[in-house]
Amino acid sequence: MNIETQDIMSKWKLYTLLNDNGMKVSFLNFGGIITDISVPNRNNQLENVVLGYKNYDDYEENTKFFGAIIGRVAGRIQDSSFTILDQTYSMEANEGGHHLHGGNGGFHQVIWQASPFQTDETIGVKLTHRSLDGEGGYPGTIEVAVTYTLTNNNELILDYSGTSDKTTVLTMTNHSYFNLNGNLTDTIHNHHVTIESDEFVELDAELIPTGKKINVANTPFDFRTGRKLVDGIHSTTTQNRVANHGYDHYFILNQTQQQHISVKEETSGRVMTIKTNQPGVVMYTSNTLDEGLNLAEGQSKPYLGVCFETQASPVSLHHDGFPSVFLKANELYEKQTVFSFGVEG
Template sequence: MSIYEESTNPKLGRSKMNLEVIKLGDGWKHYHLKNEKGMEVSILNYGGIITRLLAPDRHGQLENIVLGYKDLKDYKSDSNFFGALIGRVAGRIEKSSFQWEGKNYLLEANDGANHLHGGSQGFHQVLWNAEPFQTSKSVGLVLSQRFLAEQDGYPGNLTVRITYSLTNDNQLVIDYQAKSDQTTPLTLTNHSYFNLSGRLKRTVHNHVVTMKSERYVELDEQLIPTGKILNAEQSSFDFRRGRKLKEGISSEDKQNLIAGGGYDHYFIFQEAEEEVIVVTEKESGRRLTIHTDQPGVVMYSGNQMSDELELSEGSSKKHLGVCFETQASPASLHHEGFPSVELKADQPYAKQTIFTFDTF
């Protein structure tokens, strides 16, 4: 059934929402979700990867605003984590090890001496069980999987359930749920690269970001937290009143230079804030608003992206997309005072991030 056709559900009546599933071989399936306003999201059961997201500009023109590969099989060897689910622990773990309840755990070193985004066989490389759904207000996909204790170096048998919901209010809601039979580190996120210009027409230099954060985490030369939390005031890291990304990309601030010209830093949110991040792109008129119950976000401005990748709308280049990885901080495994990644045994993990798309 084509996503461009109206569908009829006996319980819902006639609806312009639609869902299409394409089988790709090797167990891969590509799910295309469409809401009543025409917004579309495409997701692979492999890695839970968001491959495409069509959102309107101020003239109603629907265009893709996330980075993804032209050839879907390139996701198998993707070092950029385009659109992927990240776990068990999003971010870098120093020296690929941590001590937990008196035991030392060694993880795969897949980023120099450090462990990045759950390792080379993290959630982004998993073939997830997938179940599509449709309600009167949304169309979506539930992904689930079970991970055995220490198969990836982490303690605890872990069950995970991720729900993507595309609503008729042009919201993409991601609900993360998990439970472990042992206390374990866990913080999950999605690694989509956004470019609100549409079809990668421009880099993200002139994207304006407003963020409710006055503190960010200092990094060393290996992009590992030093243990210091810095005050963002009067720096290129202060987004409370809005700032173009190019100000950090071109900044001579040591922290911007360490990141490769831009941002790859964890920002700690101010408490009791609901609307924590707003991103705008003036020429298209698109606006992205992010709400989350996570304590912070890694904002990554695509500083390490090479220029030889074949993407769905052209070749890759530095600063072609910006990620907002809502999560807790893996620095809490080695330092005090950081948002904790601890999930206690048999306690539910439940986090939500909502991406709202509109125009101004």
């Protein structure tokens, strides 16, 4: 196992984790952006399974959030405001009238302090950041950490932690776009996905959660026994059409001891499983991904990747009965998501 470090554009560092199987994970200290995850296919050929820019300077803006840490709050905050203890806080409206993914100065846009580590079984880097009271409109000075750990079982473990000196809101995630074909040789239409979820959250025309939970039964949102993403991409149901012909929805995860999510790609044989202690996941099938962005393996287009944004939900700021993003003063925020890679056949 090995950790490599490279200076990028005289201002960032690129860390590359290599395990004994040849699996590779590369990420920047800028935004914690994962730029490459290379894992074998059934013929033991290593290929990259996440979307990333060809040129590092394109991450400076990164309006599509490729590979980045998202915070303080992942998702859309309705009307760019919320209330805590009878005090209303307003933040930047960076998507119409709403606040998306922490705003333009969110965690995806900061340089994190990085501390590499190695044990007998793992290698990784702990990223830390201090966000001051009032930054982005959020209350509380908050200390956050995100640790990327690679094991010899081809597991990438993401550990999130944080504390605030005031009651505030926090739900972090990673915004990697996965494509298990490898090196972007095809779209994600035929990715077969299983999600342990009985309910998803309805969206309005501006992709804001309405506060209504919908049972997945007899809909293209029923992934409990697995289905291909093409089912929702080609669906004419209102919720798939609202999401620009695909998925951009929050699934409330069933609290079981099983792997919460699995993704299989038949041609390559790659399988990715996701286990998390987060209460839900936003699955986004890159329905609105711009065409023509210069990616490492070619030009971007819609449906080239699928995101699994494990998180609580900002819908809880305006509606009762949803996984909360509130964090009390001096309370520890502690979450984990594990991405495991293997092959079938």
